[in-house]
Every structure is written in structure tokens, then in C-alpha cells.
């Protein structure tokens with residue numbers, strides 16, 4: 638495979654500024670990318686000892702769902718109501734996030750709409766009317782010590798100096814409290830995801846297509862499509878579980894590669910983790926031993942089958958990977 642998927646997370650992420658590594662909040666006018674220096678920017682960062690795929694899943698978990706981390710209640714400043722427009726459990730573009738920013742005894746609702754979501758970054762822009770605008774950006778960056786989570790907020794109110802004064806007097810304190818509370822709830826969600834029993838799935842890739850399998854059982858899931866795999870048994874690594882499941886379900890020998898996409902919470906409390914995989918050159922052709930049918934799907938065909946709900950949240954990452962592999966192969970042929 639010509640794409641180095643281990644560098645998956647680095648692809649679209651800017652380097653955090655050195656001050657972000659200190660873990661202390663910084664408020665600087667503008668940023669180093671040449672953006673308007675008069676626009677206030679507030680940034681905090683935290684190192685979380687977990688893989689980026691888990692941190693992203695924690696970020697994208699609905700904070701208002703019943704299985705949300707209890708920290709949402711324990712730290713009311715993090716209160717965020719998320720109005721999901723998509724079907725999946727994770728956030729998608731177009732979803733609205735309503736933050737209740739505490740102000741005296743009341744809360745001022747700030748409505749933001751997610752404008753971009755990918756493996757490394759969530760970006761939301763406030764939808765409150767003009768002239769006021771708010772850009773909220775969360776990025777995750779893999780480091781040797783864990784995942785660096787950086788949150789930044791930039792606001793445009795009246796513009797220029799007035800925004801800086803308002804920021805210093807009012808916004809800065811509230812926003813930093815909100816960031817701190819969110820960090821606590823993200824840490825709690827990360828712990829919950831790491832402790833959950835795992836199901837693993839193989840994104841088995843061949844010639845820019847991925848193998849999808851149609852479930853035959855149980856009745857509630859029969860007819861829907863998934864990636865081959867199953868539950869990880871006690872004292873088994875996730876990679877070994879995938880190799881075993883692919884033999885049992887497909888009669889195929891696979892080589893397991895790096896993770897793709899975030900942790901995907903399942904309705905029963907388990908967590909689904911997907912790994913890229915390739916057929917071993919000596920392997921037999923995969924057969925539907927336990928499934929109804931198998932199909933090799935290209936990036937364009939991913940929407941043609943009725944995926945299980947958890948898998949829907951993987952499709953953007955899978956589509957990106959298949960498209961990038963196809964482009965890469967085309968470039969190499971030239």
C-alpha cells in the first residue's frame with residue numbers, strides 16, 4: 638500500500654505553536670498564520686494519555702446522551718447540547734452544538750454549527766446573527782507522550798480593539814473555564830472508551846476497494862453491511878483477533894495494518910475499532926462463510942450498501958483513504 642496510513646493523523650494538522658505545549662492558556666492577538674492580528678484568539682492545550690482515535694471519539698460523543706460522561710453534570714460549565722442532524726452517534730458537518738456560557742445565575746446560549754469534521758479536527762462556527770461571529774477549532778495531534786488536544790476560539794464582535802477589551806474583561810475568563818470543564822469531560826469519556834470491551838473490524842483493502850460483508854444473523858442485524866471481524870477474546874491482542882476472525886468468517890489470511898478512524902461506540906457499550914488490512918499474498922480468495930454476501934466497494938460505491946449505524950461514522954475516513962490510494966496509484970502509473 639503506497640499511503641503511509643500511520644501518519645494519518647498528521648495529514649491536515651497544523652503544528653501547534655510552542656506556547657501550546659505548556660498546557661497553559663494563551664491569549665494572543667491573531668496567529669502566526671498571517672490571519673488578522675487584531676482578531677483575538679484564545680487557545681489552550683492538554684496532553685491526554687490515549688491514542689488520537691480514542692480522543693477524537695471522546696470529543697465527538699454526544700455530551701447530552703444518557704451514556705455521556707458524568708463529568709458533564711459534575712462540571713456544569715461544560716454544558717453543551719448537541720442537536721445532531723446526521724444519523725450516526727458521532728458528530729457530523731451541519732450538526733449544531735449549543736453551549737450554555739454561564740453569566741451570573743443564567744446561561745447565555747451560543748449556537749454553533751459544525752463546518753468541518755475530520756479525523757484530526759472539529760471546527761465550529763457560531764450561527765448567531767451578524768455582526769457577531771465565533772470560530773471554535775479543536776485539533777488533535779499525536780505525540781510520543783500521548784495526544785495533544787488544542788482548543789482555540791476566535792471571536793469577531795465589533796472588531797479590533799473593542800473585541801480585545803471585551804475579551805480581556807469578559808470572554809477570556811468564561812471561555813477558559815469552559816475549556817477546562819470540557820477537558821475534564823473528555824478525559825472521563827476517554828477512560829470510559831478505553832475500558833470498554835472491544836470489537837475489531839478489518840478494512841480489507843485491495844486495488845482501491847474495501848471488502849464489505851452482509852450480515853446473516855441475528856435477525857435485527859441481518860441484511861445490513863459491516864466490515865469482517867468480531868469480539869476480542871480474553872488475552873488476545875486486537876490484531877490477533879482480526880486475523881482469527883478473518884480465517885473464521887472469510888477463510889482468508891490477512892496482514893493487519895494501522896488503525897483507521899475513531900473508536901466507534903456500539904449501542905451495547907462495547908467499542909468498535911477498525912484496522913486497515915491486506916490479504917496475504919498466499920491467502921485463498923475470501924468467501925462468505927458466515928455472511929450472506931461479500932462485495933468489494935470503491936470509494937464511489939460506499940453508499941450503495943446499508944451499513945450498520947456505527948460503520949456510517951467510519952465512512953468519511955474510509956472514503957478519504959480509498960480516494961487517496963487511488964490518486965496515489967494513478968500518480969505512480971504516470
Ligand SMILES: Nc1nc2c([nH]c(=O)n2[C@H]2C[C@H](O)[C@@H](COP(=O)(O)OP(=O)(O)OP(=O)(O)O)O2)c(=O)[nH]1
Nearest residue numbers: 836837838863864865866867868903909945947948
Ligand atoms: N464485526 C463487526 N461488527 C460490527 C460492525 N459494526 C457493528 O456495529 N458491529 C457490531 C455488530 C455486533 O453487535 C458486534 C460484533 O458481533 P459479531 O457477531 O460480529 O462478533 P462476535 O465475536 O461478538 O460474535 P461471534 O463472531 O463469536 O459469533 O459489533 C462491523 O463493522 N464489524
